[in-house]
Amino acid sequence: MGLVNPATENQADETTTVSAVSPNFVTTKLDFLTNWARSNSLWPMPFGTACCAIEFMATAASRFDLARFGMERMSFSPRQADVLICAGRLPFKLAPVIRRIWDQMPQPKWSISMGACASTGGIFDNYSMVQGIDTIIPVDVYVPGCPPRPEGLMYGILLLQKKIKGETITDDALREETLVGPSGLFLPPERVDELSEPFGNSVQQTRSS
Amino acid sequence: MQSQPVSPSIAALRSEFGAAIERHFVSSGQSVAYIARDHSHDVLAWLKDTPGQEYNYLTDVTAVDYRDPERPLEVVYQLRSLGRKDDLRLKVALDKRAPLEVRSVYDLWRGADWLEREVYDMFGITFVGHPDLRRILMWETYAEGYPLRKDFPLRGQFSRAEQTRQALAANPEAHYSLEELSIAEAYGELPKDVQERLARGERGFLK
Numbered sequence: 001m002g003l004v005n006p007a008t009e010n011q012a013d014e015t016t017t018v019s020a021v022s023p024n025f026v027t028t029k030l031d032f033l034t035n036w037a038r039s040n041s042l043w044p045m046p047f048g049t050a051c052c053a054i055e056f057m058a059t060a061a062s063r064f065d066l067a068r069f070g071m072e073r074m075s076f077s078p079r080q081a082d083v084l085i086c087a088g089r090l091p092f093k094l095a096p097v098i099r100r101i102w103d104q105m106p107q108p109k110w111s112i113s114m115g116a117c118a119s120t121g122g123i124f125d126n127y128s129m130v131q132g133i134d135t136i137i138p139v140d141v142y143v144p145g146c147p148p149r150p151e152g153l154m155y156g157i158l159l160l161q162k163k164i165k166g167e168t169i170t171d172d173a174l175r176e177e178t179l180v181g182p183s184g185l186f187l188p189p190e191r192v193d194e195l196s197e198p199f200g201n202s203v204q205q206t207r208s209s
Numbered sequence: 210m211q212s213q214p215v216s217p218s219i220a221a222l223r224s225e226f227g228a229a230i231e232r233h234f235v236s237s238g239q240s241v242a243y244i245a246r247d248h249s250h251d252v253l254a255w256l257k258d259t260p261g262q263e264y265n266y267l268t269d270v271t272a273v274d275y276r277d278p279e280r281p282l283e284v285v286y287q288l289r290s291l292g293r294k295d296d297l298r299l300k301v302a303l304d305k306r307a308p309l310e311v312r313s314v315y316d317l318w319r320g321a322d323w324l325e326r327e328v329y330d331m332f333g334i335t336f337v338g339h340p341d342l343r344r345i346l347m348w349e350t351y352a353e354g355y356p357l358r359k360d361f362p363l364r365g366q367f368s369r370a371e372q373t374r375q376a377l378a379a380n381p382e383a384h385y386s387l388e389e390l391s392i393a394e395a396y397g398e399l400p401k402d403v404q405e406r407l408a409r410g411e412r413g414f415l416k
Contacts, residue, residue, distance in 0.1 A: 092376035093348050099377055127356050127365030127372075128347070135373055184377040189370030196369035 031168050038082070038108060039164040040070040042157070045081035045105065047098055050088030052115035052147040059150040069157055078104040083160065084137070087147075089117035090130040099184075102137040107175050110140045110164070112156055115147045121196070122146065131196035135187055138177065216240035218262055218297050226252055231302075241298045249284075249301045250312040256288060256297065257317050264288035264297060267318035270325055272332045274359045284311055284334060303334065313339035331357040349384040350375070 044066075048056055060066045060074065075081035078101045090098060102111070113133050116122035119142045121131035130136060140163060143156035167174055180188050187195070213235040219242055222230050229248035234241055244252045256264045268287040275283075281302040288297045303309050313336035314321045325336040326345040333355035336342055344351060352375065353366040365372055387393040387407065396404065 095376040192370040
Protein backbone atom coordinates (compact mmCIF):
# COMPACT_ATOMS: atom_id res chain seq x y z
CA MET A 1 0.00 0.00 0.00
CA GLY A 2 1.73 3.10 -1.21
CA LEU A 3 -1.15 5.53 -0.56
CA VAL A 4 -2.50 6.11 2.91
CA ASN A 5 -5.50 8.28 3.68
CA PRO A 6 -4.69 10.16 6.89
CA ALA A 7 -8.34 10.07 7.94
CA THR A 8 -8.42 6.29 7.97
CA GLU A 9 -4.81 5.63 8.84
CA ASN A 10 -5.48 4.36 12.31
CA GLN A 11 -8.54 2.27 11.47
CA ALA A 12 -8.21 -1.44 11.90
CA ASP A 13 -9.69 -2.53 8.57
CA GLU A 14 -7.95 -0.60 5.86
CA THR A 15 -10.34 0.19 3.08
CA THR A 16 -9.19 0.14 -0.50
CA THR A 17 -12.23 1.78 -2.09
CA VAL A 18 -11.79 4.62 -4.53
CA SER A 19 -13.01 7.21 -2.08
CA ALA A 20 -10.51 6.12 0.48
CA VAL A 21 -7.66 6.42 -2.00
CA SER A 22 -8.80 9.79 -3.32
CA PRO A 23 -11.79 11.49 -1.65
CA ASN A 24 -12.30 13.89 -4.55
CA PHE A 25 -14.59 11.80 -6.76
CA VAL A 26 -17.32 9.24 -6.49
CA THR A 27 -18.89 6.93 -8.99
CA THR A 28 -22.66 6.71 -9.24
CA LYS A 29 -25.51 6.40 -11.69
CA LEU A 30 -26.33 9.62 -13.54
CA ASP A 31 -30.04 9.22 -12.77
CA PHE A 32 -29.34 8.83 -9.08
CA LEU A 33 -27.14 11.91 -8.99
CA THR A 34 -29.56 14.05 -11.00
CA ASN A 35 -32.57 13.01 -8.96
CA TRP A 36 -30.67 13.44 -5.71
CA ALA A 37 -29.74 16.98 -6.68
CA ARG A 38 -33.19 17.86 -7.98
CA SER A 39 -35.18 16.41 -5.12
CA ASN A 40 -33.05 18.05 -2.43
CA SER A 41 -33.05 21.55 -3.88
CA LEU A 42 -36.69 22.12 -4.74
CA TRP A 43 -37.45 25.80 -4.91
CA PRO A 44 -41.14 26.35 -4.28
CA MET A 45 -43.26 28.93 -6.06
CA PRO A 46 -45.94 29.65 -3.46
CA PHE A 47 -49.36 30.32 -4.95
CA GLY A 48 -51.22 31.07 -1.74
CA THR A 49 -54.83 32.14 -2.12
CA ALA A 50 -56.47 31.20 1.18
CA CYS A 51 -56.08 29.69 4.63
CA CYS A 52 -53.81 26.90 3.31
CA ALA A 53 -51.24 29.61 2.68
CA ILE A 54 -51.17 30.33 6.42
CA GLU A 55 -50.26 26.70 7.09
CA PHE A 56 -47.73 26.91 4.28
CA MET A 57 -46.13 29.93 5.96
CA ALA A 58 -46.04 27.98 9.23
CA THR A 59 -44.33 25.13 7.39
CA ALA A 60 -41.67 27.50 6.12
CA ALA A 61 -41.18 29.15 9.51
CA SER A 62 -38.76 28.06 12.21
CA ARG A 63 -40.85 25.51 14.08
CA PHE A 64 -41.31 23.21 11.10
CA ASP A 65 -38.45 24.59 9.02
CA LEU A 66 -38.96 23.65 5.40
CA ALA A 67 -35.29 24.46 4.80
CA ARG A 68 -34.44 21.01 6.15
CA PHE A 69 -35.65 19.62 2.84
CA GLY A 70 -33.67 22.00 0.65
CA MET A 71 -36.62 24.37 0.16
CA GLU A 72 -35.37 27.37 2.09
CA ARG A 73 -35.60 29.67 -0.88
CA MET A 74 -39.15 30.72 -1.68
CA SER A 75 -39.12 31.65 -5.31
CA PHE A 76 -41.51 34.49 -5.93
CA SER A 77 -40.62 34.41 -9.57
CA PRO A 78 -41.78 31.43 -11.62
CA ARG A 79 -38.60 31.60 -13.70
CA GLN A 80 -36.50 30.39 -10.78
CA ALA A 81 -38.95 27.87 -9.36
CA ASP A 82 -39.14 24.09 -9.46
CA VAL A 83 -42.34 23.28 -7.65
CA LEU A 84 -45.62 25.15 -7.74
CA ILE A 85 -47.50 24.85 -4.46
CA CYS A 86 -51.11 25.89 -4.90
CA ALA A 87 -52.20 26.59 -1.33
CA GLY A 88 -55.87 27.49 -1.29
CA ARG A 89 -58.94 27.66 -3.47
CA LEU A 90 -58.65 28.69 -7.07
CA PRO A 91 -61.44 30.80 -8.54
CA PHE A 92 -62.01 30.70 -12.29
CA LYS A 93 -60.73 34.27 -12.45
CA LEU A 94 -57.30 33.04 -11.30
CA ALA A 95 -57.26 30.03 -13.65
CA PRO A 96 -55.43 31.86 -16.47
CA VAL A 97 -53.02 33.29 -13.88
CA ILE A 98 -51.91 29.94 -12.45
CA ARG A 99 -51.80 28.51 -15.98
CA ARG A 100 -49.42 31.28 -17.04
CA ILE A 101 -47.25 30.89 -13.94
CA TRP A 102 -47.04 27.18 -14.71
CA ASP A 103 -46.12 27.92 -18.34
CA GLN A 104 -43.41 30.34 -17.20
CA MET A 105 -41.73 27.81 -14.93
CA PRO A 106 -38.80 26.06 -16.64
CA GLN A 107 -38.58 22.29 -16.83
CA PRO A 108 -38.10 20.17 -14.82
CA LYS A 109 -41.06 21.29 -12.71
CA TRP A 110 -43.56 19.72 -10.38
CA SER A 111 -46.69 20.86 -8.60
CA ILE A 112 -48.34 20.22 -5.27
CA SER A 113 -52.05 20.75 -4.77
CA MET A 114 -52.38 21.69 -1.12
CA GLY A 115 -55.70 21.25 0.65
CA ALA A 116 -59.23 20.20 -0.21
CA CYS A 117 -60.13 23.29 -2.27
CA ALA A 118 -57.13 23.18 -4.56
CA SER A 119 -57.53 19.44 -5.03
CA THR A 120 -61.30 19.17 -5.54
CA GLY A 121 -62.98 22.53 -5.09
CA GLY A 122 -63.72 21.54 -1.50
CA ILE A 123 -66.81 23.13 -0.01
CA PHE A 124 -66.92 25.67 -2.85
CA ASP A 125 -68.98 23.68 -5.33
CA ASN A 126 -70.31 26.82 -7.00
CA TYR A 127 -70.22 28.94 -10.13
CA SER A 128 -66.96 30.73 -9.41
CA MET A 129 -64.57 28.01 -8.31
CA VAL A 130 -62.31 25.64 -10.22
CA GLN A 131 -63.16 22.09 -9.14
CA GLY A 132 -59.58 20.94 -8.63
CA ILE A 133 -56.51 22.58 -10.14
CA ASP A 134 -55.76 19.35 -12.00
CA THR A 135 -58.23 20.61 -14.62
CA ILE A 136 -55.85 23.55 -15.24
CA ILE A 137 -52.32 22.21 -14.67
CA PRO A 138 -50.85 18.73 -14.09
CA VAL A 139 -50.52 17.86 -10.38
CA ASP A 140 -47.91 15.55 -8.86
CA VAL A 141 -48.96 15.36 -5.21
CA TYR A 142 -52.31 16.09 -3.57
CA VAL A 143 -52.19 16.99 0.11
CA PRO A 144 -55.58 16.43 1.79
CA GLY A 145 -56.82 18.52 4.68
CA CYS A 146 -58.79 21.67 5.35
CA PRO A 147 -56.24 23.09 5.73
CA PRO A 148 -53.53 20.44 6.02
CA ARG A 149 -51.27 20.72 9.04
CA PRO A 150 -47.63 21.58 8.31
CA GLU A 151 -46.77 17.92 8.95
CA GLY A 152 -49.22 17.02 6.20
CA LEU A 153 -47.60 19.36 3.72
CA MET A 154 -44.14 18.10 4.67
CA TYR A 155 -45.32 14.54 4.12
CA GLY A 156 -46.53 15.61 0.68
CA ILE A 157 -43.15 17.18 -0.04
CA LEU A 158 -41.37 14.01 1.04
CA LEU A 159 -43.68 12.05 -1.27
CA LEU A 160 -42.74 14.40 -4.09
CA GLN A 161 -39.04 13.89 -3.34
CA LYS A 162 -39.63 10.15 -3.43
CA LYS A 163 -41.40 10.52 -6.75
CA ILE A 164 -38.54 12.58 -8.19
CA LYS A 165 -36.04 9.97 -7.06
CA GLY A 166 -37.89 7.41 -9.16
CA GLU A 167 -37.63 9.44 -12.37
CA THR A 168 -35.15 8.92 -15.17
CA ILE A 169 -33.67 11.56 -17.41
CA THR A 170 -33.85 9.27 -20.42
CA ASP A 171 -37.64 9.34 -20.45
CA ASP A 172 -38.64 12.47 -22.36
CA ALA A 173 -42.33 11.66 -22.00
CA LEU A 174 -42.17 12.61 -18.30
CA ARG A 175 -41.87 16.26 -19.30
CA GLU A 176 -44.31 16.25 -22.17
CA GLU A 177 -47.35 18.45 -21.87
CA THR A 178 -49.75 19.10 -24.69
CA LEU A 179 -52.91 21.17 -24.71
CA VAL A 180 -56.09 19.70 -26.10
CA GLY A 181 -56.82 21.48 -29.35
CA PRO A 182 -57.04 25.26 -29.57
CA SER A 183 -59.27 25.56 -26.49
CA GLY A 184 -56.33 26.04 -24.10
CA LEU A 185 -57.63 23.15 -21.99
CA PHE A 186 -55.10 20.77 -20.58
CA LEU A 187 -57.58 17.87 -20.35
CA PRO A 188 -60.36 16.85 -22.76
CA PRO A 189 -63.66 18.63 -21.93
CA GLU A 190 -65.45 15.42 -20.91
CA ARG A 191 -62.63 14.63 -18.48
CA VAL A 192 -62.94 18.11 -16.93
CA ASP A 193 -66.67 17.55 -16.48
CA GLU A 194 -66.03 14.14 -14.94
CA LEU A 195 -63.46 15.51 -12.50
CA SER A 196 -65.80 18.35 -11.56
CA GLU A 197 -68.76 16.09 -10.76
CA PRO A 198 -70.26 16.89 -7.36
CA PHE A 199 -69.61 14.40 -4.60
CA GLY A 200 -70.60 13.88 -0.97
CA ASN A 201 -73.45 16.13 0.15
CA SER A 202 -73.19 18.17 -3.02
CA VAL A 203 -74.91 15.49 -5.11
CA GLN A 204 -78.19 16.34 -3.37
CA GLN A 205 -78.16 19.76 -5.00
CA THR A 206 -79.51 19.92 -8.51
CA ARG A 207 -77.81 21.96 -11.18
CA SER A 208 -80.77 24.16 -11.96
CA SER A 209 -81.83 25.30 -8.52
CA MET B 210 -93.76 45.28 23.34
CA GLN B 211 -92.64 48.83 22.96
CA SER B 212 -92.73 50.23 19.46
CA GLN B 213 -89.28 51.07 18.21
CA PRO B 214 -88.50 54.76 17.62
CA VAL B 215 -88.59 55.94 14.03
CA SER B 216 -85.65 58.02 12.87
CA PRO B 217 -86.62 61.73 12.73
CA SER B 218 -85.08 61.79 9.25
CA ILE B 219 -88.11 59.87 7.94
CA ALA B 220 -90.54 62.64 8.92
CA ALA B 221 -88.19 65.23 7.44
CA LEU B 222 -88.02 63.23 4.20
CA ARG B 223 -91.80 62.95 4.04
CA SER B 224 -92.33 66.66 4.48
CA GLU B 225 -89.64 67.43 1.89
CA PHE B 226 -90.43 64.82 -0.79
CA GLY B 227 -94.01 63.70 -0.04
CA ALA B 228 -95.04 60.86 -2.30
CA ALA B 229 -91.48 60.03 -3.34
CA ILE B 230 -91.14 58.33 0.05
CA GLU B 231 -93.27 55.28 -0.63
CA ARG B 232 -93.33 53.66 2.81
CA HIS B 233 -91.19 53.16 5.84
CA PHE B 234 -90.80 50.78 8.76
CA VAL B 235 -88.41 50.00 11.59
CA SER B 236 -86.50 46.75 11.57
CA SER B 237 -84.31 45.79 14.54
CA GLY B 238 -84.10 49.44 15.53
CA GLN B 239 -83.07 50.50 12.04
CA SER B 240 -85.37 52.88 10.15
CA VAL B 241 -85.89 51.83 6.56
CA ALA B 242 -87.51 54.00 3.89
CA TYR B 243 -88.50 53.03 0.35
CA ILE B 244 -87.97 55.78 -2.17
CA ALA B 245 -89.27 56.06 -5.72
CA ARG B 246 -86.67 55.20 -8.31
CA ASP B 247 -86.83 58.50 -10.18
CA HIS B 248 -86.21 60.51 -7.01
CA SER B 249 -83.48 58.35 -5.47
CA HIS B 250 -80.63 60.67 -6.37
CA ASP B 251 -82.44 63.80 -5.18
CA VAL B 252 -83.35 62.19 -1.86
CA LEU B 253 -79.83 60.88 -1.25
CA ALA B 254 -78.26 64.24 -2.18
CA TRP B 255 -80.65 66.00 0.17
CA LEU B 256 -79.82 63.60 3.01
CA LYS B 257 -76.14 64.17 2.47
CA ASP B 258 -76.11 67.95 2.27
CA THR B 259 -78.99 69.20 4.42
CA PRO B 260 -77.98 70.55 7.86
CA GLY B 261 -79.49 68.34 10.53
CA GLN B 262 -79.26 65.25 8.31
CA GLU B 263 -75.62 65.19 7.14
CA TYR B 264 -75.45 61.55 6.18
CA ASN B 265 -71.91 62.02 4.92
CA TYR B 266 -70.77 58.40 4.89
CA LEU B 267 -72.08 55.74 2.50
CA THR B 268 -71.57 52.52 4.43
CA ASP B 269 -72.77 50.19 1.71
CA VAL B 270 -74.65 49.84 -1.54
CA THR B 271 -76.05 46.41 -2.16
CA ALA B 272 -79.13 44.74 -3.57
CA VAL B 273 -81.60 42.02 -2.66
CA ASP B 274 -83.35 39.54 -4.91
CA TYR B 275 -86.17 37.75 -3.12
CA ARG B 276 -87.33 34.19 -3.72
CA ASP B 277 -90.71 35.39 -4.92
CA PRO B 278 -90.11 36.03 -8.64
CA GLU B 279 -92.88 38.66 -8.72
CA ARG B 280 -91.25 40.73 -6.02
CA PRO B 281 -89.05 43.58 -7.27
CA LEU B 282 -85.30 43.72 -6.86
CA GLU B 283 -84.26 46.16 -4.15
CA VAL B 284 -81.21 48.38 -4.18
CA VAL B 285 -80.15 49.14 -0.61
CA TYR B 286 -78.27 52.25 0.52
CA GLN B 287 -76.92 52.16 4.05
CA LEU B 288 -76.07 55.69 5.19
CA ARG B 289 -74.32 56.96 8.28
CA SER B 290 -73.84 60.40 9.68
CA LEU B 291 -70.38 60.38 11.21
CA GLY B 292 -71.02 63.61 13.11
CA ARG B 293 -74.46 62.73 14.49
CA LYS B 294 -73.68 59.03 14.91
CA ASP B 295 -76.93 58.00 13.26
CA ASP B 296 -77.80 55.47 10.57
CA LEU B 297 -80.49 55.36 7.92
CA ARG B 298 -81.33 52.67 5.39
CA LEU B 299 -82.94 53.53 2.07
CA LYS B 300 -84.30 51.13 -0.50
CA VAL B 301 -85.23 51.52 -4.13
CA ALA B 302 -87.53 48.86 -5.57
CA LEU B 303 -86.88 47.97 -9.20
CA ASP B 304 -89.60 46.20 -11.16
CA LYS B 305 -88.07 43.24 -12.99
CA ARG B 306 -90.18 43.86 -16.10
CA ALA B 307 -88.69 47.34 -16.54
CA PRO B 308 -85.02 48.04 -17.27
CA LEU B 309 -83.03 47.60 -14.05
CA GLU B 310 -81.69 51.14 -13.84
CA VAL B 311 -81.10 53.58 -11.04
CA ARG B 312 -79.06 56.78 -10.88
CA SER B 313 -75.51 56.45 -9.67
CA VAL B 314 -74.53 58.22 -6.46
CA TYR B 315 -70.86 58.31 -7.47
CA ASP B 316 -71.04 62.12 -7.64
CA LEU B 317 -72.19 62.26 -3.99
CA TRP B 318 -69.92 59.61 -2.44
CA ARG B 319 -66.80 58.50 -4.31
CA GLY B 320 -66.94 55.30 -2.28
CA ALA B 321 -69.93 54.27 -4.36
CA ASP B 322 -67.57 53.49 -7.25
CA TRP B 323 -66.70 49.89 -6.44
CA LEU B 324 -69.89 49.26 -4.44
CA GLU B 325 -72.02 50.03 -7.48
CA ARG B 326 -69.72 48.01 -9.73
CA GLU B 327 -70.20 45.03 -7.44
CA VAL B 328 -73.99 45.38 -7.51
CA TYR B 329 -73.84 45.66 -11.30
CA ASP B 330 -71.62 42.57 -11.47
CA MET B 331 -73.72 40.41 -9.16
CA PHE B 332 -77.27 41.62 -9.96
CA GLY B 333 -77.08 43.28 -13.36
CA ILE B 334 -78.42 46.61 -12.14
CA THR B 335 -77.24 49.54 -14.25
CA PHE B 336 -76.17 52.68 -12.41
CA VAL B 337 -76.82 55.55 -14.77
CA GLY B 338 -74.05 58.12 -14.59
CA HIS B 339 -71.39 55.81 -13.16
CA PRO B 340 -68.11 56.70 -14.91
CA ASP B 341 -66.66 53.17 -15.09
CA LEU B 342 -69.37 50.56 -14.79
CA ARG B 343 -67.54 47.25 -15.35
CA ARG B 344 -67.63 43.87 -13.67
CA ILE B 345 -65.42 43.87 -10.61
CA LEU B 346 -65.49 40.34 -9.12
CA MET B 347 -66.13 38.22 -12.19
CA TRP B 348 -63.93 38.77 -15.21
CA GLU B 349 -64.88 41.20 -17.99
CA THR B 350 -65.97 38.59 -20.53
CA TYR B 351 -68.01 36.54 -18.06
CA ALA B 352 -71.02 35.41 -20.06
CA GLU B 353 -73.15 33.38 -17.65
CA GLY B 354 -75.19 36.23 -16.21
CA TYR B 355 -75.53 37.71 -12.75
CA PRO B 356 -74.61 35.21 -10.03
CA LEU B 357 -76.57 36.57 -7.07
CA ARG B 358 -79.92 36.59 -8.87
CA LYS B 359 -82.23 33.96 -7.49
CA ASP B 360 -82.75 32.45 -10.97
CA PHE B 361 -79.00 31.84 -11.33
CA PRO B 362 -78.10 28.18 -10.72
CA LEU B 363 -75.56 27.64 -7.95
CA ARG B 364 -73.04 25.92 -10.23
CA GLY B 365 -73.50 28.37 -13.08
CA GLN B 366 -75.18 28.08 -16.47
CA PHE B 367 -72.47 26.28 -18.42
CA SER B 368 -70.75 22.92 -17.98
CA ARG B 369 -67.53 22.86 -15.99
CA ALA B 370 -65.49 22.22 -19.13
CA GLU B 371 -67.01 25.24 -20.85
CA GLN B 372 -66.49 27.39 -17.75
CA THR B 373 -62.85 26.27 -17.59
CA ARG B 374 -62.33 26.95 -21.29
CA GLN B 375 -63.83 30.43 -21.08
CA ALA B 376 -61.88 31.26 -17.92
CA LEU B 377 -58.59 30.22 -19.51
CA ALA B 378 -59.38 32.27 -22.61
CA ALA B 379 -60.22 35.38 -20.57
CA ASN B 380 -56.79 37.08 -20.96
CA PRO B 381 -57.45 39.19 -17.86
CA GLU B 382 -54.67 41.77 -18.24
CA ALA B 383 -56.16 43.04 -21.49
CA HIS B 384 -58.95 44.72 -19.53
CA TYR B 385 -56.87 46.62 -17.00
CA SER B 386 -55.10 49.95 -17.27
CA LEU B 387 -51.40 50.40 -16.45
CA GLU B 388 -52.40 51.87 -13.08
CA GLU B 389 -54.50 48.86 -12.22
CA LEU B 390 -51.63 46.55 -13.16
CA SER B 391 -49.34 48.61 -10.86
CA ILE B 392 -46.79 49.18 -13.61
CA ALA B 393 -47.59 52.81 -14.41
CA GLU B 394 -44.67 54.10 -12.36
CA ALA B 395 -42.20 51.81 -14.08
CA TYR B 396 -43.46 52.74 -17.53
CA GLY B 397 -40.74 55.33 -18.16
CA GLU B 398 -37.98 52.83 -17.48
CA LEU B 399 -39.27 50.22 -19.91
CA PRO B 400 -37.62 49.65 -23.31
CA LYS B 401 -39.10 51.60 -26.21
CA ASP B 402 -40.68 48.63 -27.95
CA VAL B 403 -42.34 47.45 -24.75
CA GLN B 404 -43.71 50.96 -24.14
CA GLU B 405 -45.19 51.00 -27.64
CA ARG B 406 -46.75 47.59 -27.18
CA LEU B 407 -48.29 48.60 -23.85
CA ALA B 408 -49.56 51.87 -25.32
CA ARG B 409 -51.31 49.87 -28.04
CA GLY B 410 -53.17 48.03 -25.31
CA GLU B 411 -51.20 44.82 -25.55
CA ARG B 412 -51.11 42.93 -22.25
CA GLY B 413 -49.12 39.75 -21.70
CA PHE B 414 -49.08 37.29 -24.56
CA LEU B 415 -52.11 36.24 -26.52
CA LYS B 416 -52.50 32.58 -27.28
